[in-house]
Amino acid sequence: MSDQQSKPAQSQSSQPGKEHEMHPEPKVERSNAIGPKLKGKVALITGGDSGIGRAVAVAFAQHGANVVISYLDEDKDALETRKMVEDQGQKALIIKGDVRSAVHCNELIDKAIGEFGQLDIVVNNAAKQFPKENFEDISESQLAETFETNIFSFFYISKAALPHLKKGSSIINTSSVTAYRGSDHLIDYASTKGAIVSFTRSLAKNLASKGIRVNGVAPGPIWTPLIPATFSKEHVDEFGTDVPLGRPGEPVEVAPSYVFLASEDSSYMTGQFLHPNGGEIINT
Template identity: 65%
Template sequence: MNYDMKIKGQTQPDQPGVEELMKPEPIVIRDNYRGSGKLDGKTALITGGDSGIGRAVAVHFAREGANVAIVYLNEDQDAEDTRQMVEDEGKRCLLIRGDVREENFCKEAVEKTVNEFGKLNILVNNAAEQHPKKDIREIDTNKLKDTFATNIFAFFYFTQAALPHLSEGDSIINTTSVTAFQGSPGLLDYSSTKGAITAFTRSLSGNLADKGIRVNAVAPGPIWTPLIPATFDAEKVEKFGKDTPLGRPGQPAEVAPCYVFLASEDASYISGQTLHPNGGQVING
């Protein structure tokens, strides 16, 4: 499949962005991706599941047999489109609209998922925001707090709420970033939260090992998602990902199989680890 598509210079006014406005739209799943029942009978909760990597994970999970609940901020049409994609795979999809920065909402989202499906087996902490600044002195205090609240505090909230429902063989997967390992001079606060997620993943994996609950992370490189045109100017968007060894940005369809692997029994002896779909960047992490 040809993933090397021509990305046009474009911007969007608000984060986390809208997928249907992107040109070209991201590739969600390969036509030749064949599910094999790796997640039959499972229930997954995915934050930021309406678009981008979260949407691709939802559709891949569904093709592998899981029912899915997706948490999203306010992108109703994207969420509805994702639900349709999941239902087209023959599985059920619950949409939960709200702000992951709010602890009570995170608790309610977990309870709604369990009430709808009767259980929870896979938690994917994925929602994120980013606000580039060239100078640390330009970082607004409120934006700094928002970035940490979305990108790492919410991971604690959802994990705390989910744990009573998880049992041996279940899985938590956290979305970190290549920036956690190589840094990002223009995304100081974002890369700091991603570093925190990596440490959170490693620490939590040890904390839950005796319960048989595996905790891993995925650290994507430059992936074509709505957050990109909602973050950068048109010139930077047009060049996005071209500085990787593979010379192009990745697609959500190239990242989601990492989550399938980590959520499935194929990864039964893997915990505390990070997978790196990043276009060939060697980061030794």
Template identity: 60%
Template sequence: MSAEQIPAQHQDRDPGRESEMTPRPDYEPRYPGSGRLKDKVAIITGGDSGIGRATAVLFAREGANVAIVYLDETSDAAETQAAVEREGGKALLIRGDVRSKDFCFEAVRRTVEKFGKLDILVNDAGHQEEDEDIRGISEEQLKKTFETNIFSYFYMTQAALDHLKEGASIINVTSVNSYKGNPALIDYSSTKGAITAFTRSMATNLADKKIRVNGVAPGPIWTPFIPMSFPPDKVKDFGKSSPLGRPGQPNEVAPSLLFLACEDASYMTGQVLHPNGGKIVGG
């Protein structure tokens, strides 16, 4: 998809809805499965749409059963569930707010109760609001962004560790903004920097347990975040500034998460992959 194919659009609902985007993001896996996650169980926060949906469907194609955690995007979650089941996987929908520690523990409990175990945790749920003046970031917005983007990663990891065994994988979705910053997404970029540090810290913390912790730092990806966060004129130009000159699709990010989830990445922990359209970033 080229940047020119995105028409001006905006969604007033938070979170945004993938079903209302034009054009629809491409989440379908692009190659046959090879059983790399056969009989594995994954839980994905924010799994109803965007990168989370593409990851859920790809994991299912590779043999996994998936618990999909979402806030209130019921139609998007149902579409993801149907796509997972078309791939031969089982899907469990879990609706609730990951800002609540109690809910995060309940989500993990329900996943293990349904599937009998937990092998992979993907922390992907996120929130962002555009504001070019730090003085315009309200206390409410600041709390919502941090509670969604980093507190929930702590809560989900705390809950999952009672069930993860040697060989398990935790994957945290951070952002290119963790590395380069973003003048209009100051609070969001700050949380993504925290996620990167959290990933590195947990990798060293869990190394002796042989549980790998890695991250993925996407660049401009066409997800419901974009029409929800930005005005129509910015949506229309979304992704044009990347070196490849276009936004990425969710199914161009999901393979990075698959790699980190499976045994192909058995000697990687504390690392971050960068599907960002060519932006060169430092460590």
């Protein structure tokens, strides 16, 4: 928001102090406080075809951003998300492929730049989870697929995107409440989500001097396709009822966190996580 790193030496003789005597006076309003927060921006969202990714794509479009939607193989969902973005008057590019591949991740960025000529926001959101009640039942192949999807892709995408990001750009990583409280039946998944927290905090420090902010969102139980695709009917019936608000959240309730972190509203935040989790208290 400001290029000034420090303020001129000054003092006042009494508290709480007088703002009109300060030089410069504190900034208390933004020129873009009303209207689209992401006008003219281009965002890439992995796992953007459905669930949280779709809600974020639509919210970004509502705030004036064009969107690149990365997805695995859910063609119908991806086409619908593209339509939803276009219905907001914005452009959407959908790209199919597996983000476990570093080659594909590089191609994603190349196609985004080829289509829009810029990239301002990166949302690393793609994830998989495979519940196992017994730790010893986590196979090597499952472990590899979970880590390659949930954290390796974050490295690949961020690294490929970095040459195109500039001061004011934003990287937003999707973690999970499980990173903070653990999960007895999603040990490998929770481990990747914990890695995302450390990745976010570390990359934020690394890129701070470039003016590129790196933050994250750690949702609680959110009603997305990943839930019925993961759990039994009985588990789905009880999903999300154990949080203080007593219900699972909707993707639309999570998307504003991403808009905030992508916009100038969060210009003094980096290395931080927001927690739309239904009221569960966790150690941040």
